[in-house]
Amino acid sequence: LKTTHTKMGEQRQTGASCLRECCSLDTLKKKLPILKWLPKYSFHWLQMDFIAGLTVGLTVVPQALAYADIAGLPVQYGLYSSFMGCFIYCLLGTSKDVTLGPTAIMSLLVSSYTFKDPHYAVLLSFLSGCIQMAMGILYLGFLVEFISYPVIKGFTSAAALTISFGQVKNVLGLHGIPQAFYLQFYYTFCKIKETRPGDVTLGIICILLLLLLKVMKGHMPKNQPETPSWVRLCRVVVWFSATARNALIVVSAGLVAYSFEVMGVHPFQLTGQTVEGLPTFQPPPFSETTVNGTTSFREMVKNIGGGLAVIPLMGILESIAIAKAFASQNDYRVDPNQELLAIGLTNIMGSFVSSYPVTGSFGRTAVNSQTGVCTPAGGLVTGTVVLLSLAFLTPMFYYIPKSALAAVIICAVLPMFDYRIFQRLWRVKKLDLLPFLATFLVCFWEIQYGIVAGVLVSSIILLYMLARPKAEVREDSCIIISFPKGAAQFPGCEAILTPFPSPTLPATPPRNVVLDCTHISSMDYTIVTGLQDLLQEFQMKKVSLFFCSLKPEILEVLLAAELEGFKQFDDVEAALQH
Known part of the structure; x- marks a missing residue:
């Protein structure tokens, strides 16, 4: 009896210590990282975060419109997907630089699984968020480590070419081009005679201007103490124009298109009518009613199929890889499992405002870092810019030419194609070319099959090494x-x-x-x-x-x-x- 009482006392002490640990301030700070940096927040940080958030906001609005087109959804869904992550990541994120929102690769994957149906896209966001949240709670972030670097590079390189070539039809002003890459390639050249002069002219000019502004930003000299004030001011104007070049090009192209429309001339394909105002806050659709009947939740999940594995994993992989890269560059640490919770909750809550699945954006994260952001609070400004655009600017989206949005996409994703990776893999380890080529080539057929093929080849190589140790x-x-x-x-x-x-x-x-x-x-x-x-x-x-x-x-x-x-x-x- 004495021994039993002793054991019960020890169990109560253990339970009490676990409860104290779970409810401690350190645990709360770990689960809510905002509590770590908010007490130290300063006016200087506020200035830098405001500038960075505004700059990223001017970048995300035109990109969101363009990425929605890649996902096969109405353009407003790109903006619906762009603000929830800004607010949630401010509370839960462990990286000061990362911005969550729609990306080119995620949009391409979404188009593969949602049949260009917004109901499927929103439901997929909810289910992906639930899976990512569960993985974060169960500390399963290590699973992404089974996707090797050659597989990632093969996927991103193939996706960059697929997305870029998929926008050629908009630059040329062509209609009736299928979604599959090999069919796009065939029909684009078959219909090349139907090219609209206005679209191709505007598209090429936009691409050239985007490249010029990017080069100007990269070659801008640093200010010295003896630099005159007017030179400093000119450099600030050039830097800001180059950083917000996507917004600048889209607005300029929209004004040009509006001018022609007023004169009664229609040389460009326009984005067209966009639903005005903020999205309604409502639960994601767990069934869909069409003219052919009602599709139940089970049938919708069955139709999404492999997307329930590919979308969450690729979202995690992209976001955590970006967070780690910028954490290493800027000398701080990120918690992968906490990042899982942040992106998971973003997708869950985003589905209540008609968002499709989102992840970390490399381009916007780079802009955020280069602009000198100090805390995740910069996302609050970015999210506010998106909400203001939805509230007041949606009627103006009608006049945005599709060729201008296509130019923004091409210039954003084409640099992801790393042509030097072939030479590096051949020089460092030739065997790694096998998973890279398997992923790269199969991705042109189906993105998800390319990833599976690359992981499978990598696993076979890994198992062969394990099965053949040399004594x-x-x-x-x-x-x-x-x-x-x-x-x-x-x-x-x-x-x-x-x-x-x-x-x-x-x-x-x-x-x-x-x-x-x-x-x-x-x-x-x-x-x-x-x-x-x-x-x-x-x-x-x-x-x-x-x-x-x-x-x-x-x-x-x-x-x-x-x-x-x-x-x-x-x-x-x-x-x-x-």
């Missing part, structure tokens, strides 16, 4: 066998046990064998069973097998197996002396 065999008074650093697991059983008989049993008289286990970090039951058979075979041939340099956890496994004839020493020298 080092050297001869002394005994045969000494050692293995490379790693785990002794079942795929490598045959390769691990093969070197033993060949150098020892044919010898006359047979020599003893020392197995150097210095680099073996773990061992499974299949390997133990193989060693047991090997010991029996050696005993029949009157050959002794000695184990040395065993780690405590390996020794515990081998002792638990009760191997007959098992002998172990602290190191190779002790085994040789014996």
Whole structure:
């Protein structure tokens, strides 16, 4: 009875300590990162965050309109998807630079799974957010590490070409071009004679101006103490124009199109009528009613299919990779699992305002960082700019030419195609070209199949390496066998046990064998069973097998197996002396 009371007391103490830890200020700060930086917030930070947030806001509005077109949705859905992440990430995000919103790659994936139906897109946002939230709560962020860098580069390079070529039809003003890449390629050249002069002229001019402004920003000299004030002012104007070049080009193109419309001339394809005002706050659609009947929630989920795996994983991968890159560049740390919670809650809450799935944007994050943002509060300004655009500017979206939006997309995504990766992979490790090429080529057929193909090839290579560890065999008074650093697991059983008989049993008289286990970090039951058979075979041939340099956890496994004839020493020298 006394022992029972003691145990109950210990359990109560443990429970109380866990409760105190869960409710502690440190835990609260970890789950709400805003509590770490808000008490230290200053007026200087406010100035820098306001400038950065405004600059990113002027970038996100034209990009959101363009990315909605990639997703196959009405342009207002791009803006619906652009503000919720700004507010939620301010509370939960661990990176000062990251901005969440629609991206080119995510929009392309959404178009593959939602059939250009806004109901499917919004539901997919909700379900993706739930999956990402669950992964964050269960600390499953490590799963994205199974997608190797060559697979990522193959996917982004193929996506960059697919998205860019998909916008050529808008630059040329063509109609009736299918969605599939190979059909786009064929029909674009078949219909090249139907090119509209006004669209192609405006599209090319917009592309050239965007490239010019980008080059100007990259080659702008730094201000020196002796630089005159008027020169400083001119450089600020040029820098701001180059940074907000997407907004500048889209507004200018819209004014040109409006001027022609007033004169009764229609040389451009326009965005057309856009739903005005802010989105209604309502639950995502769990069923859809059409002229053909009602599609239930189960049927909608079945129709989305593999998107429930691809969309959440790619959203996580893109966002966390961006967060880590800028955290390393700007000398701070991010929490991957907390990032999962932030992006998951963003997609869940975004679905209540008709958002499609979002993730971290590399281009806008770069703008945010370069503008000198100090905290995630810059997102509040960005989100406000988007809301103001929805509230007051949607009637003006009618006059935005599609060729101008296409130019913005092409200039945003084409730099993602890394042509130097072929040379780097060939020089560093030729075998990594296999998953890269598998992903790159298959992605032109279907994006999701390309990712699966790349992961599959990477896994086969990884398993082959695990199954074929190369043993080092050297001869002394005994045969000494050692293995490379790693785990002794079942795929490598045959390769691990093969070197033993060949150098020892044919010898006359047979020599003893020392197995150097210095680099073996773990061992499974299949390997133990193989060693047991090997010991029996050696005993029949009157050959002794000695184990040395065993780690405590390996020794515990081998002792638990009760191997007959098992002998172990602290190191190779002790085994040789014996």
